[in-house]
Amino acid sequence: MDAIDVNDVNDVNKKPRIAVVGGGIGGLVLAGMLDRQGTAATVYERDTGIDARAQGGSLDLHPESGQRALEELGLADAFQAEARPEGEALRILDPAGNTVMEHAPEPGSGSRPEIDRGALRKLLMSRVPDSAMSWGRQLTGTEELSAGGHRLFFADGSRTDCDLLVGADGGRSRIRALLTDAQPAHLSAYLQLTILDADRRQPHVAEFVGPGSLMALGNNLNLGAQRSGDGSIRVSVTIRTDAGWIDRQHFGNAEWADTVARLHGLFPDWAPELTGLIDACDPGSLIGRNIDALPVGTRWQSRPDVTLLGDAAHLMPPVGDGANQAMLDGILLARAITENNDDPAAAVTAYEAEMFDRTAEIAEGSARMEKMGLAPDAAERLTSFFD
Template sequence: MRVAIVGGGMGGLTLARILHRHGIDAVVYERDASRSARPQGGSLDLHPESGQRALAEAGLAGGFRSAARPEGEEHRILDPAGRTLVHHRPSPGSFSGRPEIDRSVLRDLLLDSLPGGTVAWQRQLVAATPRSVGGFELTFADGHRAGCDVLVGADGARSVVRPLLTDARLSHVATVVELGISDAERRHPDIAELVGPGNFWCIGVNRVLSAQRLGDGSIRVGISLRADDRPLAHYRSRRALLDLFDGWHPRLTALVEASDSPPLPRRIETMPTDARWAHRPGLTLVGDAAHLMPPVGEGANQAMLDAAELAAALAADPTDPDAAIRAYEEAMFARIQPIAEMCARVQAMMLSPTAADDIVRFFTPRPAEPASAG
């Protein structure tokens, strides 16, 4: 069984690693030229029931604990006047919750666990053609060709593999602008103190200003806005970004003023929450290619769990990959739909006119109900 995985993100690499542990060879085709070809983004909070479970099945739980930052789970939420609405402090050094790990660090952990040659760099898939004997013939942008018995699309939001299974359309639900502040403790100690060791949100009307501390001491700043028709180029102006927060406390807008990287705007798109497809032999999807959701903390976790469950199904009976894929897909569809619906609700809530009140209620523990007598 020759397995081709298109996409070297968290889902694709986790799948390759777990298959390797079961003695099943796979090749990961990645369009980037190398692991350092582009930034990997901020940090992830890995959930025990999904991302951490997948790493345990990959035999990388120890490596994760060595690299993760439990203190990164601290979460501060403020209003535009700078008043604290929520301040979650994790137990010092505890891994019982959802510790943070930088995306680049996690990706390196997965890459370093794979045998040499598993990842074929600079391989951008342009076509996958069914073969008469089963499987697919793959064609890449540089003219390279390869064959496989099982093709797994792990190639993200703009998946090239997805259209082979479904014509699900993407919906534009938000716009996000990313900026960065390097060496924050030394260069901007007041901002570093404001953000803290983890995640920081300031919730306004129809917009969120966020910040996230990374393991290298930098701060990743994000601006989340409701979807609109403005061209992305509009949000490349720092002045236009500051105008969005007119009247906000200066120590909050300092996050934008202090950034030393150019604004990077992008559209946030999602698939329908009930997206599914009819089974097709030798072909399936994991992660954002299968169920693109708003970025509210589930995407990478569910991608890694997809990978773990697909790998387990293929390893249970490698002589019948189609039965394994069918079983994986049915379980994944049932698992993902309520999670996708929850993510859609959270995304809408965070960018609503009443977001501050809604978020406080969301993060405030409900009092325990009194025990009934008898």
């Protein structure tokens, strides 16, 4: 017999049961804000713990979204202690290695400081009660209940019932299909490599990258490098190609020297100081994934028992807006639930109406940025945009 969570026991006096599938940034903001407002929720996360896997690179948090969420959670001071204002520095170069745009804000003048994703997630966890986190719970399916709500099934054989189901489960959301048949479209292939302890082990590369990020753009390619707070540099290659390109490369089965040679082959005639970023990366550090995005303006008919936030709702190209909007989603959904505590339909409708309009405009801008960034003359286009 399947194991059943204790929250499946019927209790007519119990408040609505809220299940958040996904313990990423948006899901944690939602759970933390609900707890702050006196509303219980349970986060079901497939990771076995906060340190179960690497959390990716740095994020720049925007005042009107990501930073606003942290302020409402009472984490503004903690964020300032972890953030790196110098991470806002950005250089854009062309394939010849010429700097065509440089942004280096004066100390204290920047508005979008960087923070490592792992550090941010730990900050948000400080606002989520231990009892609200259910780790190691990989969702395998859902079932609508005749009395309303949903039953969730997990890979460990357990199940749980909820009255309101929130899909915070990312771009490949399983919950999304309960609301819409919209599917993400493929945009590009993304490869990430790492240089650990860069200042000590690769000082010339560290000096070239600087305190923030650089992007070398052109010929439908993007070669980037970004500082992280742990002393590493993440080097990235983004290429406009089909969805099967990464699998056909068999990078994981190749000798490292062959992998480096093939990566160099993507950048013929590019400046050696740019392609040297690839040479400096740690052997075996390459990770590849496809970049996808939902159609701009994706909407659905509201339901009182299920909704989405973050990438599950509005997957965008990774140009700096997705995580910020997920955090704002979490704050605004928590507020709607609390303000309409006895009317979940009204809560979901109010949240989604605002979220649809807000993120459609931002997703449109993100799509334009993504197209510019992988255009043949991307460096010139982005320079004009920033100017």
